Amino acid sequence: MPRHTIDDLLTFRAVARERSFTRAAAQMGLSPSAISHAIRGLEERLGIRLLTRTTRSVAPTEVGERLLGAIGPRFDEIEAEISALSELRDKPAGTIRITTGMDAARSILWPAAVHILRDYPDIKLEISVNPGFVDIVAERFDAGIRLGETIAHDMVAVRIGPDLSMAAVASPAYFASHKPPRTPHDLSNHNCINLRFPTLGGLYAWEFEKRGRPLIVRVDGQLIVNETSIARQAAMDGNGIAFLPDNAVAAELESGRLVKVLKDWTPPFPGYHLYYPSRRQQTPAFALLVEALRHRG
Incomplete structure (x- = not known):
């Protein structure tokens, strides 16, 4: 339907309901002559009179009443829905879908999300x-959470956690029977717990750095896993040395259940970031989550 026909139907609805060109013009922000011209054009295109005009009043004809009954409720529904959408624009509501790894979900996303879900019952989080x-x-997905150095440049990246560093860890019992490594090269003499990530295809090569010089070491051992929590548990059980983000083993290091080695070979790197497309229009719910996650350290 041509746009001018829709505009003319809206004009007709206003005149038919107000029974006045003047009041309809004031309601629509138009001049009475513009209103009259629109009605006349609509009647000519339809080939039928819609309004009966006298010097004192305006009233729909029988056909005009039929048309008003058909289009009036539909335009009312559209306006009501647009009004409801405008309210959603200003109210934190709706569903947010986030993809993330287990560690970030557990240590960063959920602690922030639990308060949002409690305080804003109209927000749903996947x-x-x-x-x-x-x-x-x-x-x-509305957004993802990954390490800062892995995020594509065409994404908006918001830091949501501090810098991290890797930690080569094993249990005190393991080091009681195995001499702790002094350099990454010494790992060849140890039972190391390997990680296999879907993004890499093969086994994760342990990345070290000292005085700005990187060193990549491929280790060997009895155990290969694809989840850091299993590697952490295996290290605590004395199965060998694991290489994990320091925040994933912070509690175990503090309690003494794990011991960190090669400390001077693991400099910090950018921690977790929330990322989303730069063209994304933020909803109030999404903006609320971003602000709750934003790192302020």
Whole structure:
């Protein structure tokens, strides 16, 4: 339907309900002559009179009443829905879909989300834990959480956690029977717990650095896992040395259940970031989550 026909139908609705060109003009912000011209054009296109005009009044004809009964409720529904959408624009509500790894979900996302869900019952949150990278645009996620150095440059990245560093750890019992390594090269003499990530295909090569010089070491051992929590538990059980983010083993290091080695070979790197497409229009609910997650350290 041509746009001018829709405009003319809206004009007709206003005149038919107000029974006045003047009041309809004031309601629509138009001049009475513009209103009259629109009605005349609509009647000519339809080939039928819609309004009966006298010097004192305006009233719909029988056909005009039929048309008003048909289009009036429909335009009312559209206006009501647009009004409701405008309210949602200003009110934290709706569903937010986030893809993340287990560690970030547990240590950063959930502590912030639990308060938002409690305080804003109209917000729904879907957390999809996936160790691999996900195309958040293709999979229709609102955002993702990954380490800062792995995020594509065409994304908006918001820091949500402090810098991290890797930690080579094992149990005191393991080091009681195995000499702790002094350099990464010494790992060849140890039973190391390997990680296999979907994004890498192969086993994760342990990355070290000292005085600005990187060193990549491929280790060997009896155990290969694809989840950091299993590697942490295996290290605590004395099965060998694991190489994990320091925040994933912070409690165990503090309690003494794990011991960290090669400390001077593991400099900090950018921690977790929330990322989303730069063209994304933020809803109040999403903006609320971003602010709750934003790192202020």
